[in-house]
Amino acid sequence: MDPAQLIPIVDPIPIPGPWFDVLLIITFLAHILFMNVVVGGAVISLAGHVSGKGVPLSRSLSKRMPTILALTINMGVAPLLFLQTVYGQFDYTSSVLMAGYWLAVVGLLLAAYYGLYIYDFKFDGLGGLRTPLLVLTLGMMLWIGFMFSNNVTLMLRPEKWFDYFTTNGAGFLNLDDPVLYPRYLHFMVGSLAVGGLFVALVAHFKAEPEHLETGMVWFTRATLVNIAVGVWFLMALPKDIMLRFMGGHLPSTAVLVLGLVGALALVWSGMKRNPVLAAVLTVITVLFMVIARHIVRTAYLAPWFDSSQLPVTGEYSTLMLFLFFLAVGLPCVFWLVRTYLKPDNAQGDA
Template sequence: MNPSNLIPVADTLTAHWGWFQFLLMLTFPLHLLAMNAMLGTALIAFVAHFFPGQQYRDLSHGLAKALPFLVAFTVNLGVAPLLFVNVLYGHLLYTSTVLMGLFWLAVIPILIIAYYLAYIYDFSFKRLGNAGMFVILLVLLLLLLVGFVFSNNMSMMIAPSSWERWFATPGGSLLNLADPTLLARYLHMITGALAVGGLCVSLYAQVVLKRQPLVAEAGVRIGMQCFSWLTLLQLVVGTWFLLTLTPEVLKRFMGGDTLATAYFGAGLLLALATLVTGFRRQVLATVWLTVPLVYLMSFMRDSVRSGYLAPYFDPAKVSVSVQWSPLLLFLISLVGGLALVVWMLMQLPSLKKSARQD
């Protein structure tokens, strides 16, 4: 069957597609950064249980306190890109979501259990003692499972040729396991996530845990080692992912598409620079290099999506019927929401001061 016949008609856009593309590319890396911090925090809280010394217990405890917030940030920062990706690619994403509906719906109970366990790990840290390491391990594994479900969906939505399997298996239980890119893509995502997560832990230890110098030192050391060694490993995993792409898509990064090649070149240079600052344990310099690197990798990932969809779909060709009022309302709410968040953050120091006086 011709895969194009399986693709539903795309909905009309209410503004030029560039608006939605811009907002998707702005918000998705924010979800990634929060997700990375969440996974890295869970990993290092777990690993610290294996080190002898009170400072490592205190490090796990400090990270346990941050984890529930990071889960909430990851989920909330996932909503915005989910909306924008649905506007641009909804007819593809809805289809792949239906094909794997059982696993997709399972994300909600899995997340609820992981979130609940993260609170248990935080609130009962002292009572759990060393058993806490099994709780945090379970949290980490459940969150990694959620990431795996996402990688399946994001890779299946760009592979309409795999959809006809539904006629033989219509129960919503399809994954994308036969896709040669899936494992490399997922491992590339997770290696990067745990590396950047290690960097976030170092920053958290350096800034938030600085009143406990031994704990802060332990956090910076483990976090930067995690960042640097996993980034080194990423050179191998990333190359593997690149080589699993079809020749047409790979060619985009090798001069076939000027912008994609520029992303790749700049990304590689930034990754090498982070290795230097990472192994030197220069936390802030590494953060400044890593944030643009995460953005560049998201742009590359988007170029992979466009490359795979090129024979079937181009959002730039979808018909547009401009409705300014929803966009205007969205932009006003966005600015208002951001102002509110900034105001709340500015209130934090005075709240902390009055809590200490009480």
């Protein structure tokens, strides 16, 4: 049977698909950076408890993590909508094929959210229970991330969807895909780096030099490890896609080279212990990586789909309305975040 027969028919969309691709890339960048901070922050907190030396830092992080998880979720909604708008026929299908696992994400997310709140509000009373609670909460967040990686890689492999007929309709994941593991690990090691950077940034603005050093050490070491994981990820890609990034396709190669230069610059800024420079470079580097990830998706789907060929109804007014609210909304969000980060306003810090 031809896998193309399993791909649902597309519906027309208001404006050309590439518009949504751009919005998907930008909003996903925001989602992934917040996700990095909350997952990395939880790991660094845990390390503080396990070593016994980092409890003040864990306490400081505990106050911020519930809000950052909320922002991660909020920032996830926009890319989810854009993803479904353009790639719905792939993403809905993979979501249905892994339905049980996928629906469980909602419950686990709520539980993880509660976990972070309890960790914050009952920090002192929890005593020795802090570590198991954090392990459980972190485990749920790691599992959720793994489900996202499964979903967005399963959607790229219509030929794998035939498993539905051999598993008697039971849900399944994309575990036999060699790309899944380095890809997921790349995100999680990145979380350690960005989590460390967050610690360093907060320390920088609150003049806490000891936390600054801890944060920058996490950032630098994790980035070094992630360069190796990134190479593994690249090598695990199907050969034709990998070769695109190695000179086979100029724009793809340029994006990867810029991302790699960015990664080296991150290590340099980490060694200089300069969190502000590191933060600017991180946003730029992760942007290149997110674009590279988008190129990977486009290349995987090329035999079946091209977003610029989607039927369009031409209702540009919806785009204008969206851009208007984005332009008005974004400054409000920045103001909210800035207000929140001010020392006097950080929850429980007063």
